[in-house]
Amino acid sequence: MRCEVVAIGTELLLGQIVDTNSSWIGEQLALHGIDSFFQTKVGDNLDRVVGAIELALERSDAVICCGGLGPTQDDLTREALAVVTGSPLVSDEAMEEHIFGLFAGRGRRMPANNLLQAMRPETASFIEQMPGTAPGLVCPVQRVGADGATRDLVVYAVPGVPWEMQEMISGTVIPDLQRRAGVTAVLRSRTLRTWGETESGLAELLAGRIAALDAAGNPTLAFLASGMEGLKVRITAKAPTAEEAESLLAAEEAELRDLLGELVFGVDDDTMESVVLDLLRAQGRTLAVAESLTGGMIGSRLCDVPGASDVFRGGVVSYASDVKYDVLDVPTGPVVTEQAAIAMAVGVRRLLGADVGLAVTGVAGPDPQEDQPPGTVCMAVVVGDPEAGGVVDSLRVQLPGGRRQIREFTVITVLGLLRRHLVEVASD
Amino acid sequence: MRCEVVAIGTELLLGQIVDTNSSWIGEQLALHGIDSFFQTKVGDNLDRVVGAIELALERSDAVICCGGLGPTQDDLTREALAVVTGSPLVSDEAMEEHIFGLFAGRGRRMPANNLLQAMRPETASFIEQMPGTAPGLVCPVQRVGADGATRDLVVYAVPGVPWEMQEMISGTVIPDLQRRAGVTAVLRSRTLRTWGETESGLAELLAGRIAALDAAGNPTLAFLASGMEGLKVRITAKAPTAEEAESLLAAEEAELRDLLGELVFGVDDDTMESVVLDLLRAQGRTLAVAESLTGGMIGSRLCDVPGASDVFRGGVVSYASDVKYDVLDVPTGPVVTEQAAIAMAVGVRRLLGADVGLAVTGVAGPDPQEDQPPGTVCMAVVVGDPEAGGVVDSLRVQLPGGRRQIREFTVITVLGLLRRHLVEVASD
Numbered sequence: 001m002r003c004e005v006v007a008i009g010t011e012l013l014l015g016q017i018v019d020t021n022s023s024w025i026g027e028q029l030a031l032h033g034i035d036s037f038f039q040t041k042v043g044d045n046l047d048r049v050v051g052a053i054e055l056a057l058e059r060s061d062a063v064i065c066c067g068g069l070g071p072t073q074d075d076l077t078r079e080a081l082a083v084v085t086g087s088p089l090v091s092d093e094a095m096e097e098h099i100f101g102l103f104a105g106r107g108r109r110m111p112a113n114n115l116l117q118a119m120r121p122e123t124a125s126f127i128e129q130m131p132g133t134a135p136g137l138v139c140p141v142q143r144v145g146a147d148g149a150t151r152d153l154v155v156y157a158v159p160g161v162p163w164e165m166q167e168m169i170s171g172t173v174i175p176d177l178q179r180r181a182g183v184t185a186v187l188r189s190r191t192l193r194t195w196g197e198t199e200s201g202l203a204e205l206l207a208g209r210i211a212a213l214d215a216a217g218n219p220t221l222a223f224l225a226s227g228m229e230g231l232k233v234r235i236t237a238k239a240p241t242a243e244e245a246e247s248l249l250a251a252e253e254a255e256l257r258d259l260l261g262e263l264v265f266g267v268d269d270d271t272m273e274s275v276v277l278d279l280l281r282a283q284g285r286t287l288a289v290a291e292s293l294t295g296g297m298i299g300s301r302l303c304d305v306p307g308a309s310d311v312f313r314g315g316v317v318s319y320a321s322d323v324k325y326d327v328l329d330v331p332t333g334p335v336v337t338e339q340a341a342i343a344m345a346v347g348v349r350r351l352l353g354a355d356v357g358l359a360v361t362g363v364a365g366p367d368p369q370e371d372q373p374p375g376t377v378c379m380a381v382v383v384g385d386p387e388a389g390g391v392v393d394s395l396r397v398q399l400p401g402g403r404r405q406i407r408e409f410t411v412i413t414v415l416g417l418l419r420r421h422l423v424e425v426a427s428d
Numbered sequence: 429m430r431c432e433v434v435a436i437g438t439e440l441l442l443g444q445i446v447d448t449n450s451s452w453i454g455e456q457l458a459l460h461g462i463d464s465f466f467q468t469k470v471g472d473n474l475d476r477v478v479g480a481i482e483l484a485l486e487r488s489d490a491v492i493c494c495g496g497l498g499p500t501q502d503d504l505t506r507e508a509l510a511v512v513t514g515s516p517l518v519s520d521e522a523m524e525e526h527i528f529g530l531f532a533g534r535g536r537r538m539p540a541n542n543l544l545q546a547m548r549p550e551t552a553s554f555i556e557q558m559p560g561t562a563p564g565l566v567c568p569v570q571r572v573g574a575d576g577a578t579r580d581l582v583v584y585a586v587p588g589v590p591w592e593m594q595e596m597i598s599g600t601v602i603p604d605l606q607r608r609a610g611v612t613a614v615l616r617s618r619t620l621r622t623w624g625e626t627e628s629g630l631a632e633l634l635a636g637r638i639a640a641l642d643a644a645g646n647p648t649l650a651f652l653a654s655g656m657e658g659l660k661v662r663i664t665a666k667a668p669t670a671e672e673a674e675s676l677l678a679a680e681e682a683e684l685r686d687l688l689g690e691l692v693f694g695v696d697d698d699t700m701e702s703v704v705l706d707l708l709r710a711q712g713r714t715l716a717v718a719e720s721l722t723g724g725m726i727g728s729r730l731c732d733v734p735g736a737s738d739v740f741r742g743g744v745v746s747y748a749s750d751v752k753y754d755v756l757d758v759p760t761g762p763v764v765t766e767q768a769a770i771a772m773a774v775g776v777r778r779l780l781g782a783d784v785g786l787a788v789t790g791v792a793g794p795d796p797q798e799d800q801p802p803g804t805v806c807m808a809v810v811v812g813d814p815e816a817g818g819v820v821d822s823l824r825v826q827l828p829g830g831r832r833q834i835r836e837f838t839v840i841t842v843l844g845l846l847r848r849h850l851v852e853v854a855s856d
Contacts, residue, residue, distance in 0.1 A: 013464055015455030016652060020446050022469070027443030036441055037476055041450070041467040048465055055483075100764025206815060224444055289745075295731025299745040303723025306831060308795055314747040314755075317717075317727040323742045323780050352751050366734055 001181035002035045002060035006052050008068035008077055009160060010043035021066045021165055032174050032187050033238065036060075044068065049080040057084075057143055057153050062177055064169070067160030069134040071113040077157050078119055078137075084155060085139050087122040095126060095135060102133055127158070129171040133366040136168040138176065154180065158336040188245035189236040192256060193266040193314070195416045199223050199231060205259055219252050228301075230265065230272065249327075265419055272415045273301045273308075277375040279422040280311045280356065285383075288354035289315035290328055290344035292335070292361040293377065294407050301411055313354045318344065324361070327351070335361050336370045340392040341380035346392075349382050357382040360414050364403045375406050379414040383421050391421055429609035430463045430488035436470035436496035437588060447493045449593055459664065460602050460615050464488075473497065477508040485512075485581050490605055495588030497562040499541040505585050506547055506565075508569050512583060513567050515550040519543070519645070520713065523554060524718055527561055557599040562587040564596040566604065586814055616673035617664040620684060621694040623844045627651050627659060633687055634661075647680050656729075656836040658700065659691065697771055700843045701729045701736075706848040708739045708784065713811075714759070716782035717743035718756055718772035720763070720789040721805065722835050729839055742784045746772065752789070755779070763789050764798045766822035769808035774820075777810050785810040788842050792831045803827040803834050807842040811849050819849055 005022045012019050022039045029036045038059060042052040050071050056063040068077030082089045085217070095118040103110035117134055120126065127136030137157040145151045158165045177183075194202065202212065202223060213221060217330045219237035226232050233256065237248035257264055280287055287300045299315045302308050315326055324330040328347030330340050343361045349357025360382045365374025375398050384390030395417055399409045434449045437854045440447050450467045457464045470480040477496070484491040497506035510517045523546040533537035545562055548554065555564030565585040573579045584601050586593045611718060622630065630651060631638065641649060647665035654660050661684065667674035669683050685692055694703045708715055717726050727743045731735050744755055752758040758768050758773030769787045777785025786809045793802025812818030823845055 012451070013454045014458045015451035015453070016650075018446060018448050018451045018763060023443035023446045025443070026441045030442045037471060037473070038480070039469040041440060043465060045465070052466070102806075173792075182711075222444075286748075291724065293731070294728065294734070295740075296719065296727030296743065296745065297731075299719075299724030299747070300722065300728050300835075303721070303725075303747065303792070303835070304832065309747060312723075312747050314745040314751045315724065316743040316744055317724065319727070319731065319737060319740050319742040320714075321779075326781070327779060351755060353754070366730070374429075404732065407728075407731070412523070 001062065001177060001183070002037060003029055003058070003062040003064060003177060004036060004056040004060045005039040005064050005246045006038070006049075006056055007041045007066045007068060007160075008044065008049055009041075010045075010074075012041045012067075013043050021160060021162060024162070025064055025066065028169055028174060029177075031182060031189055031236065032178060033185065034174075034177055034181065044074045046074055046076050048052065048081060049076055050083045053080060053084050053155060055100045057141065061065060061151070061153055062124060062180070063153075063155045064173060065155060065157045066165060069117065069136070069157060069159045071111065071133075074234050075116075077118070078121070081124065081137060081139050081155060081157060082121045085121045085123050085141050086122070090116050090122045092120055092126070095120075098130075099133055107336050127156070127168045127172045131167050132159060132161055132164040134161070134164065136172070138172070161237065182360070185238045185240060186242050186245045187236060187238050188242065188249055189234055190249045190253060191268050192233040192235070192253065192264050193230045193270055193272075194233060194260060194263045195230045195265055195272065195412055196263045197231070199225055202231060202233065202260070202263075206256070209255060209259060219248055222231070228412050233260075261422070262420060265416065271301075271305070272412050272419065274305045276415050276419050276422065277302065277305055277308055277311050279419065279426065283422065285311070285355035286313050286353075287311055287356045287358070288313050288348045288352035290348035290357065290359035291315060291317050292319060292324070292359075293359055293364040294410050295319060298358075298360070298411050299405055300415065313352045316348050316351065331337075334370050336372045336376055336378060337361075337365060338378045338380065338396050339423075341378040342382070342392060343396050345380040345382040346386055354420070355384065358414055358418050360410050362406075362410065365408050366403065373398075374403070375401070377406070377413075379410070379417060381414070381418045381421055383418075383425065391425070393417065393421060429464060429490065429605060431457055431490040431492060431605060432464060432484040432488045433467040434477075434484055434491055434493045435467070435469045435588075436472065436474075436477055436493055437469075438502075440469045440495075441471050449554055449588060449590060452590070452594065453492055453597060454588065455599055455781070456602060457605075459617055460606060461611060461613065462602075462605055462717040463664065464608065471601050472502045472504055474504050474511075475507060477504055478511045481508060481512050481583060485569065485583070489579070489581055490608070491581075491583045492601060493583060494593060497538065497545065497564070497585060497587045499544050499561075502697070506549070508545070509552065509565060509567050509583060509585060510549045511567050513549045513551050515552070517547045518550045520548055520554070521577065523548075523563055526558075530561055555584070555596045555600045557595045558592075559595050560587060560589055560592040562589070562592065564600070568599070612668060613666050614668070614670045614673045615664060615666050616670065616677055617662055618677045618681060619696050620663070620681065620688070620692050621658045621698055621700075622661060622688060622689045622691040623658045623693055623700065625659070627653055630659060630661065630688070630691075634684070636685060637687060647676055655833070656840050657699040658840060661688075679836035690848060690851070693844065699729075699733070700840050700847065702733045704843050704847050704850065705730065705736055705739050707731055707847065707854065711854065713739070713783035713852065714741050714781075715739055715784045715786070716741050716776045716780035718776035719743060719745050720747060720772070720787075721792040722788055722838055723747060725835055726786075726788070726839050726842065734769070741780045744776050744779065762798050764791060764800045764804055764806060765789075766806045766808065766824050769806040770810070770820060770822050773808040773810040774814055783812065784846070786842055786846050788838050790838065792833075792834050794831060801826075802831070803829070805834070805838050805841075807845060808839070809842070809846045809849055811846075811853065819853070821845065821849060
């Protein structure tokens with residue numbers, strides 16, 4: 001089963017909108033074992049939209065059209081599908097009533113244009129899921145192949161609004177494609193989030209396991225470097241049932257965790273921030289951060305996580321050196337040192353009355369500071385009262401990249417340092 | 429002149445990387461008056477890459493291939509172009525030496541694989557710009573059209589690394605396309621950055637001007653809502669020379685500024701952060717920020733701007749209420765109020781010894797706080813000593829969207845409030 005994606009919209013060609021929909025659909029197709037060899041972007045022009053769909057039908061068994069289902073003159077996908085299916089556009093009464101009801105339910109008058117959205121090629125049916133006002137379409141079509149045999153093909157149309165599109169793809173398009181492909185196998189994937197090794201370092205640690213999996217063919221592994229999100233290792237397993245696929249994933253996760261140990265900080269949607277907040281919450285500890293070069297990025301990332309407020313007390317952004325001296329009681333002197341980082345962590349912990357303090361100070365560039373090159377970063381964590389047996393640890397690193405990358409790597413590195421200490425405390 | 433983009437890489441089809449390169453190239457082509465009707469993504473498969481390029485050559489006069497120029501087995505673009513041009517791959521000695529020198533200059537051993545990058549189809553030439561180790565290619569090809577006439581076409585190949593790609597497109601590909609198209613007209617664009625009105629509000633303010641420009645056809649306007657980057661108004665002008673295009677832009681900018689007044693905060697690469705920092709620097713003032721719901725995002729955005737350190741002293745992230753009371757001397761009581769925001773701004777200004785203080789406090793959600801719904805945000809700015817004639821201003825807003833959007837709109841809104849006061853001070 002081969003399926004192509006045709007993204008429709010002049011704004012995509014003009015670069016006014018980045019086509020993230022096709023990427024998301026491509027990922028879903030791959031995860032569910034459906035081949036996809038081409039993706040095409042085409043503007044709001046009837047002939048060219050029809051041409052792009054016809055070409056995709058020559059190369060593949062199914063086509064997903066994304067976009068162009070709105071209520072305006074520019075929205076040509078319905079018309080294009082009438083041409084492709086060779087069947088006239090008809091008004092669907094039930095759908096007209098449904099759309100009318102949607103507007104009435106919100107106490108709004110329905111613009112007459114929206115009735116256009118109740119039109120469908122006569123041979124097409126609507127996609128069951130309809131989270132917005134634009135219905136999706138399933139259009140069966142037939143073509144004669146080079147061998148003279150009839151090919152039963154299908155064109156789906158989904159709106160360009162991401163959450164509407166995603167619900168239709170997951171709810172109808174993928175299951176329908178799998179049914180047409182006679183796929184009985186189920187694919188499931190799980191992503192281990194790691195931090196502390198490069199991609200080639202991970203590949204070395206896992207070399208034996210990768211060779212074994214390559215030989216067996218199932219599950220498979222993929223690496224993906226993701227900046228501040230860590231380095232991801234995705235496991236994909238295929239099995240006759242969801243239960244069996246999940247159990248393959250669980251077994252493989254256990255194997256990889258044995259090999260990678262502490263490098264694995266989370267799974268799937270975990271972030272280093274959410275993991276650290278969860279550990280602190282479980283330990284009944286609160287956190288304060290002192291930031292120099294990151295300027296508030298550590299705090300901002302922590303606050304991205306809903307519910308951060310029961311753990312995260314806040315922080316001090318001590319960008320100027322004398323804010324470090326005056327507000328955080330850092331001894332006067334050089335500030336790109338591990339000693340200064342420790343003093344910042346101790347100071348912010350005390351000032352904000354938190355159990356745990358962490359701090360970063362360093363050179364984001366473009367210019368050197370205190371004769372240190374950009375990328376030089378000192379960081380520290382203080383867990384508990386340092387004068388009563390608390391843990392104090394610090395680190396000096398040389399990070400690669402430009403200003404933004406240095407600051408982002410600083411965020412995940414210091415949170416990773418804190419995580420290691422929290423895990424140790426928990427396992428004591 | 430029609431030009432298509434073919435983005436090459438299996439990782440693009442699998443959704444592991446979002447294809448932002450094609451969007452950027454599409455925008456450049458449009459800006460320079462070159463039509464682009466299709467963009468295609470294709471995986472690392474020789475036959476399919478060749479097929480995608482051949483198809484694009486049937487539909488268009490030029491093709492830009494992006495990606496697949498690296499040194500590994502997966503990188504098939506050179507090979508595909510050998511097929512398309514019908515000329516063998518040859519090693520280019522000068523390029524071999526150049527690449528060798530690049531590695532030697534960095535004190536690194538060159539992996540043998542990198543010599544692959546010195547190969548080119550015999551009839552192709554290298555693109556002059558080469559910011560990385562992957563050279564770009566210009567490949568003239570000829571095809572016979574449906575009318576039997578010879579068509580002189582061209583295929584460009586650029587690497588997938590965005591900054592390498594961009595330098596080659598701007599430096600060689602666009603000028604070469606314009607030369608081939610016999611384009612003598614020059615296109616220039618300028619973007620006004622606005623904040624404070626919705627897209628439809630702007631359209632209303634500019635209705636008369638838009639009608640006049642639509643009638644004249646040159647320059648043209650486009651609106652683009654860009655979240656924390658503000659609402660952009662792009663002016664594009666066409667003229668026989670760059671000087672004339674620039675002077676059209678300048679005249680139109682003046683017209684629009686008359687109509688939009690204080691809504692325009694910057695031009696092109698200006699951000700609200702860079703504009704506020706520039707104003708403060710010009711006035712010899714320093715800044716401190718107190719953040720609650722944004723958790724450090726204001727400080728982090730300010731520090732994105734190189735050179736922030738001579739203005740931005742730092743801040744306090746007072747996420748927990750008692751950090752507001754204890755560290756910033758906010759009177760005990762409700763914290764989602766304009767009074768609390770003012771107290772935070774006054775407090776952080778004094779604590780950090782800055783000339784200007786700003787503060788935000790509010791509800792990012794998902795849960796209400798102090799019976800206020802998500803999106804309720806109070807903000808304040810204090811310019812100068814409030815007990816010696818300094819300016820104190822505050823604002824209460826109800827922002828739309830989810831947790832992230834509320835926090836992002838908070839950042840640009842409070843910086844916009846500060847900007848207005850700094851502009852007033854400057855014009856006093």
